[in-house]
Ligand SMILES: CC(C)=CCC/C(C)=C/CC/C(C)=C/CC/C(C)=C/CC/C(C)=C/CC/C(C)=C/CC/C(C)=C/COP(=O)(O)OP(=O)(O)O
Ligand SMILES: O=P(O)(O)OC[C@@H](O)CO
């Protein structure tokens with residue numbers, strides 16, 4: 231899945247290449263600079279193509295009707311309750327009966343790069359032992375019954391042994407991996423360790439490398 235950041239510029243050609251790449255879906259989201267306007271704009275551009283388009287909700291001002299799904303992060307490794315349930319309470323109070331609950335899917339986020347914007351924003355305690363990471367994942371899977379555990383290494387390529395260990399411990403949750411995938415070999419590694427891989431920043435740094443991850447993950451590379 232490609233994660234497109236509404237704050238960043240993307241040419242029509244680049245967007246078309248991403249949407250026609252064979253990727254399973256486009257996720258729209260980012261941790262900073264997300265507005266209603268830039269989200270609507272990106273959603274309507276992606277909507278010209280047939281693949282599913284999901285919003286990863288990060289700001290209450292930027293909730294946009296019309297996505298296929300709403301992924302809702304809950305950051306598990308922060309002590310700031312804002313990012314676990316307070317924004318969510320505010321969202322429910324604000325949008326009430328307009329919320330299409332059948333389209334809302336919570337994600338148990340474990341933020342693992344202390345330098346990432348998301349770690350700073352949420353005050354995540356991101357320098358964790360492997361045991362602690364595995365324990366957070368078990369909380370998401372077994373205590374909270376969250377359908378998605380997201381290992382978020384945003385900006386750096388993570389420790390694949392840790393990703394594999396987390397996945398082995400999950401009973402019902404799907405494991406999302408995101409962070410530092412800059413080409414096909416890392417995409418293959420991550421895809422063999424997790425259920426879903428998310429490719430973000432490289433889209434804006436080297437589009438060809440980003441595109442090459444799709445065939446690599448799907449095993450259709452020449
Ligand atoms: C009416 C309607 C259509 C409603 C649907 C919306 C909905 C789900 C309503 C239900 C109410 C509800 C549960 C709302 C939640 C609202 C909310 C704002 C929750 C907070 C989410 C959260 C924890 C945000 C913190 C930041 C975060 C985890 C962002 C995720 C994306 C991410 C990590 C991007 C990477 O960031 P990037 O910008 O790329 O950073 P780098 O610089 O590191 O690259
Ligand atoms: O931008 P990168 O490092 O590819 O990470 C992808 C995604 O997990 C970010 O939320």
Ligand SMILES: [Mg+2]
Nearest residue numbers: 235260430431
């Ligand atoms: Mg990014």
